[in-house]
Amino acid sequence: MSALAEGLTVTIVGMGITLIALLLLSYILDLFGILSKAKPKEKPEMISEIAEETNIEEEEIEDDLELIAVITAAVAASLNTTTDQLQIRSFRRIGSKGSNWSSNAKQENLQIIE
Amino acid sequence: MAFIHALLDALTGFVKSTGFIGLRSGNIIMIAVALLFLYLAIKKGYEPLLLVPISFGMLLVNLPFNGLMDKGGLLYYLYQGNKLGIFPPLVFLGVGALTDFGPLIANPRSILLGGAAQFGIFFAFLGAIVLNMIFPGLFDLKEAASIAIIGGADGPTAIFLTSQLAPHLLGPIAVVAYSYMALVPIIQPPIMRALTTKEERQIKMDQLRPVSKTEKIIFPILVTILVVLLLPSAAPLIGMLMFGNLIRECADTQNLAQTASNALMYSITIFLGMTVGATASAEAFINPQTLGILALGLVAFSVGTAAGILFGKIMCKATGGKVNPLIGSAGVSAVPMAARVAQKVGSEENPTNFLLMHAMGPNVAGVIGSAIVAGIFLTLYGG
Numbered sequence: 001m002s003a004l005a006e007g008l009t010v011t012i013v014g015m016g017i018t019l020i021a022l023l024l025l026s027y028i029l030d031l032f033g034i035l036s037k038a039k040p041k042e043k044p045e046m047i048s049e050i051a052e053e054t055n056i057e058e059e060e061i062e063d064d065l066e067l068i069a070v071i072t073a074a075v076a077a078s079l080n081t082t083t084d085q086l087q088i089r090s091f092r093r094i095g096s097k098g099s100n101w102s103s104n105a106k107q108e109n110l111q112i113i114e
Numbered sequence: 115m116a117f118i119h120a121l122l123d124a125l126t127g128f129v130k131s132t133g134f135i136g137l138r139s140g141n142i143i144m145i146a147v148a149l150l151f152l153y154l155a156i157k158k159g160y161e162p163l164l165l166v167p168i169s170f171g172m173l174l175v176n177l178p179f180n181g182l183m184d185k186g187g188l189l190y191y192l193y194q195g196n197k198l199g200i201f202p203p204l205v206f207l208g209v210g211a212l213t214d215f216g217p218l219i220a221n222p223r224s225i226l227l228g229g230a231a232q233f234g235i236f237f238a239f240l241g242a243i244v245l246n247m248i249f250p251g252l253f254d255l256k257e258a259a260s261i262a263i264i265g266g267a268d269g270p271t272a273i274f275l276t277s278q279l280a281p282h283l284l285g286p287i288a289v290v291a292y293s294y295m296a297l298v299p300i301i302q303p304p305i306m307r308a309l310t311t312k313e314e315r316q317i318k319m320d321q322l323r324p325v326s327k328t329e330k331i332i333f334p335i336l337v338t339i340l341v342v343l344l345l346p347s348a349a350p351l352i353g354m355l356m357f358g359n360l361i362r363e364c365a366d367t368q369n370l371a372q373t374a375s376n377a378l379m380y381s382i383t384i385f386l387g388m389t390v391g392a393t394a395s396a397e398a399f400i401n402p403q404t405l406g407i408l409a410l411g412l413v414a415f416s417v418g419t420a421a422g423i424l425f426g427k428i429m430c431k432a433t434g435g436k437v438n439p440l441i442g443s444a445g446v447s448a449v450p451m452a453a454r455v456a457q458k459v460g461s462e463e464n465p466t467n468f469l470l471m472h473a474m475g476p477n478v479a480g481v482i483g484s485a486i487v488a489g490i491f492l493t494l495y496g497g
Contacts, residue, residue: 003255007243011236014490015229021344021486022229022479028336029222032329084321 067091136178140396147399148173148391151289160296163380164269164387168289171391183392193389197281201386202274203354208379209270209481210334210358211371213449217474219329220322223429224441224472228479230425231445232487234265234418238410245406252406256280259491261407264291265414266484267298267448271351273390275488278496285394286404290411298451299458301412302419306443306459309423314430315463317438319472327363334359341486347496348489355485418446422476444473447480 068088076083129135148169155165175183182189195201218225242258253261260276260283272291276284294301307315334356342349358374361367426442440460444452453473460469 003243003246004240006255007240007258010490010494011240014236014487015233017345017490018232018483018486019226019229021341022225022483025337025340025482026222026225028340029219029225029333032219032332033222033323036323036326036329082321082324 131179133178133180138178138396140400141176141178144176144394144396144399145173147394148176151293154296161292163383164292165296167384167387168292168391168394171388172285172289172394173391174388175392175395183395189389189392192385193392195382195385196273196277196284196389199274199277199350201382202270202277203350204382205270205379205386206351206485207354207358208375208382209449210355210360211362211375211379213355213359213362213478213481214474215333215359215478216325216330217322217471218478219325219333221472221475223437224475225479225482227422227425227429227442227445227476228447228481228483229445230442231418231422231447231476231480232266232483233421234414234416234446235262235484235487237417237421238262238265238414241410241413242406245410249402252403256495257283257403259495260287261410262414263484263488263491264294264407264411265418265446266480266487267291267295267415267418267446267452268481268484269295271481271484271488273386274351275491278492281393282398283403283407284390285392285398286407287411288390289394290407294411294415295448295451298415298446298448299455301415302443302452302455303459305416305419306423306440306456309420310427310439312463314427314439315460316467317430317435318464318467319436319438319441319469322471327365330363331360334363337482341482341489345486345489345493347492348485351485351488352482355481415446419443422446438467438469438472441469441473441476445476445480445483447477447484449477449481450474452480453477 068091069083071091072083072086072088075088076086079086151165151169151172154160155162155169171189174180175189181187183193184190239258239262242253242261243255246253246258256279260272260280263272263275264287266272269288269292273284273288276287280287338353338356341352345352358371361374362371422442422445423439424442425445426437426439429437429442430439438460440456441453444456446452453470453476456473457468457470460467
């Protein structure tokens, strides 16, 4: 019976120490949040209408949601903000459906410029 | 005639030196177990990076007369890295270099879920004590603590604590811990569904705020100071984990982080896995204790999951429904599997619900939590 009593004590003390340590940590992390908010980095809600160059085919409608998510994330990253600050209203495909020859030539030109 | 006699002598000598003569039924069972684990690891993909070395070590040590684990044998010397508590903290170094603590920093309260899920450890600890009362002499308190830590769902922590408190149980405990970790996607979902309502599972959580590089660099330093001051015995695990994370976040130490999380970690994993498997000799494995470990390990995992979920429900109520209780189950560590399970169960109810990043917070907090619990057990029963 004494072993069980010891076990219960260890359980209560052990869980207590674990939770207190983590609670302390979480309060300190709150300070992080406050400090990062203190910086004037807040941006107003942005609504972008951005046309992105994509290679999507028209019939792949079900992939659009995923594509929008990817575009939102990319735009958010480049604007240094989060995706919930953005809303993609529309996007359309740019660029011709030209032959492989022309796209290849385009890429070669780009490489020369670089 | 003398020539034939000498030849026969040589032949009998050779036959007696082969392992076939020394094979006992225990060895044959263990070889079969090793082959089964090899099959599960290679064919079914159950934690192959660990179970392949472990089961191969198990296979080797059960082939008689090779002396690999006797003093002077190859695996005996490699095993010292486990016995002296060197390998597991080095694995933690690599884990730290792979872990992004961003989700945790962005949602500080989620760290508590990583603490709540550690209740599974203590529940299994009590379970081991109760089993010992039913079957006197089955487990002493050191063994009970080593078995209970399986509920931390953290291989290196379990191996570290067991090597310090009950090294003779290292084989069964490591094998059971890694097997259950591989089974997390099967063990957790029924418990998660049973303890939550459909509405709770559908809760969408607010997007996490972006975390700056400075915060990510300060975090490991701060955790180290705080936790190691509070619990010095957790220093090997927490210290290495946080050091690994620091070199990950500093721009100029990328080469160190690369080495720690790749070359070094995988080298250590080979040594650690093979020598842990090599402790699973027939005598160490085929006994009633292994059955107890198997049962208590499952209890620890299940109760840990349940405790995380229940604490998640409390947080859900306290925040007015902003926290999805499912992320609590990720508090048992098993990074990143448990977080993926939370994501999967959540998206079953609502395909547009993305809980993964929210679950990563409790998930990595669970690693810190189980290292703290290991430190508590070491303080109480070590030395």
